[in-house]
C-alpha cells in the first residue's frame with residue numbers, strides 16, 4: 001500500500017532530485033567515454049608462481065604473476081629491453097626471441113610456459129664488441145632506419161638461416177623434401193612475420209644473403 005508520499009517513504013522532491021543526478025551521470029558517461037566508478041571495487045587476487053629458465057646463458061628464477069608474457073618478463077622483470085613491444089598481439093614480430101633455437105613471438109607466450117627453456121634475446125646474439133655476423137651485415141647494408149623492428153628482424157633472420165640449413169620447408173619451397181637453399185623468395189617468405197614500418201626490407205634481405213654466402 002502507498003504511504004502518504006506515494007513513493008515508499010521517499011518524497012516526490014527527493015525522487016525527482018535522485019532522477020536528475022542519475023541522468024546527469026549518464027550524460028557525462030556518454031560524452032567522456034568514462035564509466036562511473038562502481039560502488040564497491042571488485043578486487044581479484046593476483047596469483048604468482050615460480051619459473052626457472054636461462055636467458056642468454058644465465059640462469060633465471062622468477063616468482064611472477066601468472067598472467068605475465070615472456071615479453072613483459074624480459075623487459076619489465078629482467079631489464080632486457082632490446083626485445084621490443086610493437087603490437088603486443090602477434091602481428092609485427094618486434095618481440096621475436098629464440099627459444100631453444102627456434103623463433104617465437106614473445107608477446108604471445110606466457111613466461112610460465114618456459115620452465116627449463118633456453119632463451120636467447122638480441123642481447124645474447126652479439127655484443128657491441130663482438131657483433132654477430134648478421135648484426136655486422138645489417139650495419140653494412142643499412143638494414144634499418146628507426147631501428148625499432150631491428151632486434152626482432154635480426155633474431156628472426158638468424159633463425160631463418162638455421163631453418164634453411166636444417167631443411168625446414170616454407171610455403172614457397174619447390175621441393176618439400178629436398179635440401180633447402182637460401183633465396184630471396186625463401187627469405188622474404190620466412191620473414192613475413194617481421195614487419196618494418198620504415199620499409200628496410202631490401203636491405204635486410206641483402207644483409208641476410210651476405211651472411212648466407214649468396215648474392216642478394
Ligand code: FES
Pocket residue numbers: 084085086087088089090091092093094095096105106107108
Ligand atoms: S609485439 Fe609481439 S608480434 Fe608485435
Ligand code: FES
Pocket residue numbers: 143144145146147148149150195196197198199200
Ligand atoms: S627500421 Fe623502423 S620499423 Fe624497421
